[in-house]
Amino acid sequence: MGIKFFLSIIFTVLLFGSCKKKEPAEVTTFDLIVEGGINTYNTRQYIRLSKPVSFYGENVSTVGNAIVKVNDGKNDIYFKETSSTGIYSGIVEHNKNYYGAYKLTIEYNNRQYTAVDTLKPVFPIDSNYIPASVAVMKDVLRMNIQKHTFGTSIPQQWLILTKGEMWSEEKLGENLPFSYSHVFGTPNALHPLIQQARIIDMGINDSVNIYKFSLSDPYSAYLYRLFQETDWKGLLSTVPGNVKGNISGNANGFFYATDVEMQTRPVKSLVNK
Numbered sequence: 001m002g003i004k005f006f007l008s009i010i011f012t013v014l015l016f017g018s019c020k021k022k023e024p025a026e027v028t029t030f031d032l033i034v035e036g037g038i039n040t041y042n043t044r045q046y047i048r049l050s051k052p053v054s055f056y057g058e059n060v061s062t063v064g065n066a067i068v069k070v071n072d073g074k075n076d077i078y079f080k081e082t083s084s085t086g087i088y089s090g091i092v093e094h095n096k097n098y099y100g101a102y103k104l105t106i107e108y109n110n111r112q113y114t115a116v117d118t119l120k121p122v123f124p125i126d127s128n129y130i131p132a133s134v135a136v137m138k139d140v141l142r143m144n145i146q147k148h149t150f151g152t153s154i155p156q157q158w159l160i161l162t163k164g165e166m167w168s169e170e171k172l173g174e175n176l177p178f179s180y181s182h183v184f185g186t187p188n189a190l191h192p193l194i195q196q197a198r199i200i201d202m203g204i205n206d207s208v209n210i211y212k213f214s215l216s217d218p219y220s221a222y223l224y225r226l227f228q229e230t231d232w233k234g235l236l237s238t239v240p241g242n243v244k245g246n247i248s249g250n251a252n253g254f255f256y257a258t259d260v261e262m263q264t265r266p267v268k269s270l271v272n273k
Helices: 003-021 217-228
Strands: 032-039 044-050 067-071 076-081 087-091 101-108 111-118 132-136 141-146 156-162 178-181 197-202 207-214 251-253 256-258 260-266
Touching: 032 101, 032 111, 044 067, 044 101, 067 087, 111 256
Parallel strands: 032 251, 032 256
Antiparallel strands: 032 044, 044 087, 067 076, 067 101, 076 087, 101 111, 132 141, 141 197, 156 178, 156 207, 207 260
């Protein structure tokens, strides 16, 4: 869900951060970056493999001809490379193995990389707050969607899309406007960058598609560390450390398992919520 974007930013900060201390930057060059995971919304799943990118604007270099498989707790499912180089896809029928572990194995250039994540059930949309507020303006309904919420009881990820827009895991690498509920507190209560929000003006009869994703505890902690190096820090503030995901060996990214719920709501139903 957009991990490549964050990792490329971190690579940029690592390079520039060295200027402050006038010391050579120690940048880890990974063999590959892993994006994607298992979701309960569809049985067809996608994994994307690519090379790390820098801030110099070079194009993403995808990784083809790898062997990719996922174990769903019962069987090994081999993913086939699609017509798009670096994108691997497979059908995981047993995609609702709640509290069970899913294991990813990648073989590339005579090296093996593995990762494991546990599928937690999503907390129902109707049983919790929605990270958006709607105000009645003169001719429109103005929706304010906060990107980050802190100190929640469980970690969650949200995606609120306007009418006609749908989420698809097939669109790996696309930077979608996700929102995050963190169990951790705000890293800096006075830092202006944490007050990020998306403002949308909509008609009185418009609706939105609300997606909610469960996050395992390791994935939640990983995302929080990523945002400490991106959203909540100025580019030249300090020299950050490498943020390592759950991929073994000299690879980065995070292989996740997530439960997904989706609802379509009239925008006016969110007024004063």
